[in-house]
Amino acid sequence: MTTHLLLGQTLAFTGDPFSRPWEDCVEHHESGGVLVRDGRIEAVGDGNALQAANPGVPVANYGRDLILPGFVDAHMHYPQTGIIASWGKRLIDWLNTYTFPEEMRFRDPAYAAEVAGRTLDLALAHGTTTLCSFCTIHPESVDAFFEAAQAREMRVVAGKTCMDRDTAPEGLRDTARAAHDESAALIARWHGRGRATYAITPRFSPTSTPAQLEALGALWAGNPTCLMQTHLSEQVDEVAWVRGLYPEARDYLDTYESHGLLGARGLYGHSIHLEPREIDRLREVGAAVVHCPTSNTFIGSGLFDLAGLKGRGIPVGLATDTGGGSFFSMLRTMAAAYEVAQLRGQAIHPAQLLWLATEASARALHLDGTIGSLRPGADADLVVLDLASTPAVAQRAKRAEDLWQAVFPTIMMGDDRAIRATWVAGRPMARPA
Structure with a gap:
């Protein structure tokens, strides 16, 4: 079995933010973790708790970077x-x-x-x-x-x-x-x-x-x-x-x-x-x-x-x-x-x-629950965003008062430099030369 624990900020959706208030549809862990086993997400939650419950599991610590579904x-x-x-x-x-x-x-x-x-x-x-x-x-x-x-x-x-x-x-x-x-x-x-x-x-x-x-x-x-x-x-x-x-x-x-x-x-x-x-x-x-x-x-x-x-x-x-x-x-x-x-x-x-x-x-694509979500049972296809990937993004994100003020500059100004890591089927993918 192949198991990894990714640590960082995590963001998961619990509903459609167009049909309900977006505040009711997000679950954010500032010090979060995603436990991946055999290509699937096994658990998402507090990073320290997941690490304590899974001693010896290889850890990829992304610090303040944001872990999302791919x-x-x-x-x-x-x-x-x-x-x-x-x-x-x-x-x-x-x-x-x-x-x-x-x-x-x-x-x-x-x-x-x-x-x-x-x-x-x-x-x-x-x-x-x-x-x-x-x-x-x-x-x-x-x-x-x-x-x-x-x-x-x-x-x-x-x-x-x-x-x-x-x-x-x-x-x-x-x-x-x-x-x-x-x-x-x-x-x-x-x-x-x-x-x-x-x-x-x-x-x-x-x-x-x-x-x-x-x-x-x-x-x-x-x-x-x-x-x-x-x-x-x-x-x-x-x-x-x-x-x-x-x-x-x-x-x-x-x-x-x-x-x-x-x-x-x-x-x-x-x-x-x-x-x-x-x-x-x-x-x-x-x-x-x-x-x-x-x-x-x-x-x-x-x-x-x-x-x-x-x-x-x-x-x-x-x-x-x-x-x-x-x-x-x-x-x-x-x-x-x-x-x-x-x-x-x-x-x-x-x-x-x-x-x-x-x-x-x-x-x-009728693949909800399989991809596109940070929930247990979903495929471990993940992206990790660096929210300070360039000087222009970093200086704006530094003034952020909440997660969304930190994320929005990366959405508007980010490119491939904002991609700290990409995981597919529970494996980190090498960046092309």
């Missing part, structure tokens, strides 16, 4: 790692100029493996322990991602991106039959194996024919424990494009719903420009939307209504959307979520931001 990135594109921060105009222009040419390279298994490993190492360096990623149309890209995660013992979600409409370039199109059969083979190979979860993945309605969406809907019906991930209402011109391609649909969401691709285990990235019916249906089925604030501002998509959607009871995850998002860091993503909310007249508390990046995203 960050959970609920929507990203690992094949876009190499083109992150590329100048572009709007979504379609950006896809055609950068994304699609890069994704064609992933038919090469060696290239896919190289980028998958690099992506996961960058995520770990930024304190992210779980990624939910789109791959490319190539099954080799899916194998590469899951294999790289398996080598690091990371819990991940991913799927083959499916596109069969001529709006996608030649070389990045499959067929309705290939989308179904190749995805089915990948599900059989990876879903539920170790720490892997499969997500059936139509890129979005503009790049799939109705026949492909129907085939993937049938696949999901036959594999109901899989997730389904796609994009929804990211930009106003995209919504208009969908309306022209699917004139019979009531709205954008209906292009999925009418083909069996709306359900509780669905993940709908962006979801900015939603119609009232779409909001009602997402709430009724319990589907999750994923907030991608750095991407939404970088590509000029719009301002996500975080408070409004949470107020309607819709589950919301948080994500970098690499590489449309211009940061690998979930800290920077939290900062962007705060800034976007401010533009909508919504002040998001630091407790709510941290919850979004951990337990809320885990809930969106």
